[in-house]
Amino acid sequence: MPVLRGKKPAVTAGSRIPKLTAAATENQEEGPQVKRSSSPPHGAPKKRTAFIDITNAHKVQISIPGRKKETGKRQVKKTSSASVPAKNQANLKKSSSVSSEGTPAEKEKSDAEEEAQRDVEAPVEELVAATPPAVREVPAHLQKQVIPKEFDIDSEDTEDCYMCPEYAKDIFDYLKKREEKFVLCNYMPKQPTLNPEMRAILIDWLVEVQENFELYHETLYLAVKMMDHYLSKTPVHRELLQLVGSTTMLIASKFEERSPPCVDDFLYICDDAYKREELISMEASILQALSFDINIPIPYRFLRRYAKCVNAGMDTLTLARYYCEMSLMEMEMVSERGSLLASACLLMALVTKDLGGWSPILQFHSGYQTSDLAPVVQKLHAMLSAPPDDKLKSIRNKYSHKVFFEVATLPLVNIDVLEKALSPRDVTPP
Template sequence: MPTLRKQSVAAVGKKTKPSLSENQEEASRVKRATSTSRGAAKTRTAFIDLTNSTKVQISFPGKKKELAKKQVKKRSASCVSAKKTAKQNGTSSETSAEKSVKNEDKAETEAAAADKLETAVSEVPPHLRRPEVPAEFDIDSQYSEDCVMCPDYAVEIFAYLKQREEKFVLSNYMTTQPSLNKEMRSVLIDWLVEVQENFELFHETLHLAVKLTDHYLAKTPIHHNMLQLVGTTSVLIASKFEEYSVPSVEEFLYICDDAYTKEELLAMEASILRTLSFDINIPIPYCFLRRYAKCVNAGMDTLTLARYFCEMSLLEMELVVVRGSLLASGCLLLAMLTKDLGGWSPILQFHTGYELSDVAPVVWMVYSMMSQLPKDKLSAILSKYSHKVFFQVASLPMVDVEVLEKALSR
C-alpha cells in the first residue's frame, strides 16, 4: 500500500471584479420597491403574511370538546326558541326550526368527533409514546434552553439509533474474502487514521468510513489490490455525509500515490452506494460514547481515553461483530475503571439499556486487545493519542487485572 503523501495546495485563480454599472443593474433587478404607488412608506408585513400570526389559534382536544359542548347547548336553546316561534307564527317559521335542528345535529356530530379525537390521543400505541425518564436519570433538562442539544428528543433519537443498529449487525466476513485477511484490514484502517489526520476530518467520518468498508466487504468479495480503493472511497462517502468541506477526488487520488484513476474511484463509489442501497446512516459507537459519558459527567480526559479504546477497537476483526452502543458502553466502563471513577451505575444501565453482564465481555475483549498492543506497527492511533491535545491518554497504564475482575464480577 503506498504511503500517505502530504496534501497539495492548488492555486486558485483570481476572478475579475464586476464593474459598478453591472452591480447597479443587478441590484435594480432584485431590489424590492420600498414605497407604494402613492409614494407613502410601505408597511413591512412580510412576517405577518408568512406566519399568519394574527390569525393563528392553537386548540387542544380537551378545549375543542368543551367548545363543541357549549355550542350544542347554545344551539339547542336557539332551536327550542325557534320551535316556539314556529308555533306562534304558523308554517312560515317551520323553515327556521328545521334549520335549528340541522345545526343541532351538526354540533352533536362535532362533539362526537372531538370525543373520538381525544380518545385517539389518549390511546397512543406504546411504541409511539415518549419514554418517561425518572428525575434521577434525567440528563437533558439542563440543556432545556439549547435547541442544538435537542433536549426534548434526545431520548427518542438514541432509542431510534439503537433500533437501527439491528439492521447493521455484522459477522466475521473474512471467510467470504478469499484474497483478504484480518491483518490486511488492520493495515488499511491504520492508514485511514493517517488520512483522517492529514485532511483534519471529524472522528465521526473515520468511524463511518470503517463501517462502510466493513459492510461493503461483507457483501462483495474483492481482490487485495482493490482494498485501498475501497477504504479511500469509503472516506470520500463518509466525508460527504459528515463534513462541512469535503476533500476533492483529486486529493484522494493523490494520497493513494495515483495508484487508481478518477474513473475507478467514482465507479467504486457507485458500487458501494448501490451495494448498501444508499443507506449509509449507520450508527457508530462514537456518537453513543458522547451520550453515555454525559450520564456520569465524565471529564474530557476520561472521554478521550474511552475514545482511544474505541478507535483502537477499529483494528480488531473480532470486535466488528459488536454493536456500536455496546462497544461504546464497554470502552467507557474500561476508561472509568482506569481512571478510578467507579463502575457500572444505574443511570448508565437506564440510558444504555445494558446490564453489567452484557458489558463485561466487551470490556474483557477491549482490555485484552490493549494489553497485546503491538508497539512497532499499526502505530497511527497510538501516535495520535500520545499528543498533548488528546491528554496523552495512550501513555496511561492499564487498570490492574484484579481491579477489573472485582468491578466486573458484581
C-alpha cells in the first residue's frame, strides 16, 4: 500500500526508505462520489439522439418491394449505370423516370416489374446460398492453435473469465514474439560515468522501495526493464542515476498498480535530493526515449505461467522467483529474454526440490528445449555460488523471511546434478 498523502512516515535508522506505519496500511475510505449532471453546460449544443448521429437514420428510407408507396414527393437515388448489370439497366432507367405522383395504373405496372425482377434474381441468390463453406474458410494464420489434451492447462479455468482461458496460450505466445523487439546488449560502454556495480546498488535499493511500498513484483521488474532500455539509449550522469530509477518505478506503478504512490512519495524516498520538476521532466524524457511503448514482457509473468504447467507449489515458485530476482542485479543477464530466463530459473528450482527436469509440457508451452536453457542455467548457478556482497543484501534478506518460505537459506544445488538434468535428449512434443 502506498503511504498516506501529506504525511511523511517515520524513517528507519540507516535507510532512506520510510517504514510504513500501521495507519499507512489501513484501507482509506473513498470520498463522496459526485454525480454528473445530465444537462449540458451553458452554451453547449443540445444533445442529439445517438442512434441518429451514428447511423443517419433520419435520412434512410426503406423500400419494400410489392408494397404501395404513400403519395407525396419521392427522392430518386442516383445510380451509375456502369455499376449495374446490363440486363438491369433498362429497368433502372424506367424506375428512375417514374414519378411518385403517377396514376394507380402506373404504380401497379411498377410493382409488376419489381416482382418480375425478384423472380430473375431469386436463382442467383439461391446459388450464392448453396456455395460450400470451404470457399470461405479461415486463413491458416488466423486459425486457433490446437492444444493436445495432455498439454491443456487452461480448461480448468473455463468458468473464470478473469483467467481468459480461451486466449491464455495465444497471449503468452504473443508476448514471447514481442520480446524480440526489446532485446538488449551490454550498454555500459555507452555510459562514461556508470558501471555495473552502480546499477546493482540502484536495483538493490529499488527492491527495498518495492517492499516498503508493498508494490507488485511486476512493478519492480518493469521498472528495471525500462531503466535498462533508457540507459541503453541515453547517457546519464551518476548523480541522476537514482532519479532514473525512482522515475521508472513511478511509471511502472502507474502501469501496474491499482493505487500507485504519488510523485511526492518518490521525492521523499530520494531524501528530497531532486525537485518535483526534475522528476516530471525525467518522466517525459524516459517515455519519449521508449516511444511510449512500456508494455515490455517481463520474466515474472512467464515464470508464473510455466510453474502452472507442472502444478508447482508456492515454495517451488518462490524459489524460482528468488533466482529470477537475483538475476536483475547482474549486468550479464540483461541480454537474456524474459521467457528464457524464467524457464532457466524454474528448471533450477525444480531440480533443487527434486521435482524432475524439463518435461514435455514445459517444452510445449515455453518453446525451449534443455539445450536452450543450459547456458542460462550455468550463468545463474555461477551467479548464486559467488560470495555474497554485504552491500547488496536486500533480496537475500527479503527471501529469508518466513513469508517467502526462507528460500534464500536453502543450499544451492550441485552443478553436477544440474548438468545431469540438462543432459537428457529433448523430447519433441506432438
